[in-house]
Amino acid sequence: xxxxxxxxxxxxxxxxxxxxxxxxxxxxxxxxxxxxxxxxxxxxxxxxxxxxxxxxxxxxxxxxxxxxxxxxxxxxxxxxxxxxxxxxxxxxxxxxxxxxxxxxxxxxxxxxxxxxxxxxxxxxxxxxxxxxxxxxx
Amino acid sequence: xxxxxxxxxxxxxxxxxxxxxxxxxxxxxxxxxxxxxxxxxxxxxxxxxxxxxxxxxxxxxxxxxxxxxxxxxxxxxxxxxxxxxxxxxxxxxxxxxxxxxxxxxxxxxxxxxxxxxxxxxxxxxxxxxxxxxxxxx
DNA sequence: TAGCTTATTGCGAAAAATTTGCAATAAGGA
DNA sequence: TCCTTATTGCAAATTTTTCGCAATAAGCTA
Numbered sequence: 001x002x003x004x005x006x007x008x009x010x011x012x013x014x015x016x017x018x019x020x021x022x023x024x025x026x027x028x029x030x031x032x033x034x035x036x037x038x039x040x041x042x043x044x045x046x047x048x049x050x051x052x053x054x055x056x057x058x059x060x061x062x063x064x065x066x067x068x069x070x071x072x073x074x075x076x077x078x079x080x081x082x083x084x085x086x087x088x089x090x091x092x093x094x095x096x097x098x099x100x101x102x103x104x105x106x107x108x109x110x111x112x113x114x115x116x117x118x119x120x121x122x123x124x125x126x127x128x129x130x131x132x133x134x135x136x137x
Numbered sequence: 138x139x140x141x142x143x144x145x146x147x148x149x150x151x152x153x154x155x156x157x158x159x160x161x162x163x164x165x166x167x168x169x170x171x172x173x174x175x176x177x178x179x180x181x182x183x184x185x186x187x188x189x190x191x192x193x194x195x196x197x198x199x200x201x202x203x204x205x206x207x208x209x210x211x212x213x214x215x216x217x218x219x220x221x222x223x224x225x226x227x228x229x230x231x232x233x234x235x236x237x238x239x240x241x242x243x244x245x246x247x248x249x250x251x252x253x254x255x256x257x258x259x260x261x262x263x264x265x266x267x268x269x270x271x272x273x274x
Numbered sequence: 275t276a277g278c279t280t281a282t283t284g285c286g287a288a289a290a291a292t293t294t295g296c297a298a299t300a301a302g303g304a
Numbered sequence: 305t306c307c308t309t310a311t312t313g314c315a316a317a318t319t320t321t322t323c324g325c326a327a328t329a330a331g332c333t334a
Contacts, residue, residue, distance in 0.1 A: 070207030119271035
């Protein structure tokens with residue numbers, strides 16, 4: 001169960017599992033596409049204060065629960081690889097649809113090559129594509 | 138000359154070449170790494186008003202003169218491929234250094250494959266890597 | 275289960291970032 | 305050099321994000 005992992009992570013760090021955190025986590029989990037902070041503030045405004053949203057998003061990021069992706073004009077937040085399988089995005093600049101796709105072995109190899117070439121220890125990477133989807137072009 | 142291209146682009150769109158725009162463009166051109174909007178506001182505050190910076194960065198983006206890259210916590214602005222050769226970034230999460238690198242043929246092939254698979258017409262892509270640089274690890 | 279400790283929340287307000295209206299200025303074509 | 309109008313600076317409004325603090329509630333302990 002994905003929620004269990006979240007709960008464990010919190011307690012391991014002496015952090016409390018509050019209904020607010022659960023709400024935010026679920027909001028992210030249930031979203032088919034990354035959300036802006038503003039999206040999250042609005043979606044939860046019935047029960048959560050904006051400061052709670054901000055504080056917890058910072059926390060989530062620190063804990064590695066979420067990461068920010070930059071699709072389009074503003075960055076957005078989504079669950080990170082530990083909670084959702086690693087993937088990348090294609091953003092249609094016409095209709096705004098976001099398509100997720102998984103990376104190829106070739107890309108992984110390529111990253112490995114780059115890592116060696118620059119003696120750079122890669123911990124994370126993001127690949128974001130923009131263009132027009134099949135419907136729009 | 139790279140500046141010429143910029144000038145031509147402006148006049149083609151019935152936009153005027155002002156000293157403020159030139160200043161902003163040069164600030165971007167001369168920077169070895171992408172800049173945050175705030176960086177630009179501060180760097181030019183001796184002669185440019187913040188609203189001028191914001192308005193022109195929007196314009197630059199629309200014209201395709203710049204694009205936003207997401208390295209680290211906030212997004213940054215840099216000249217786009219037409220004005221600076223296409224490249225990607227590695228950000229050291231320890232010391233903050235940004236290393237540029239050029240993409241491989243393999244990556245291009247891979248993008249092409251993805252494009253076909255999803256019938257997605259790719260106009261742009263970004264690959265951002267984080268980790269630790271050779272000095273820090 | 276009740277009590278205790280303290281992490282977390284909501285609230286209100288402050289600070290920072292971004293946008294806007296408008297009069298004054300200056301780019302660039304005639 | 306003149307004229308038209310895009311662009312700027314200024315000041316103020318909005319929007320976004322942060323912060324201090326008292327009230328609340330999570331979760332450990334007895």
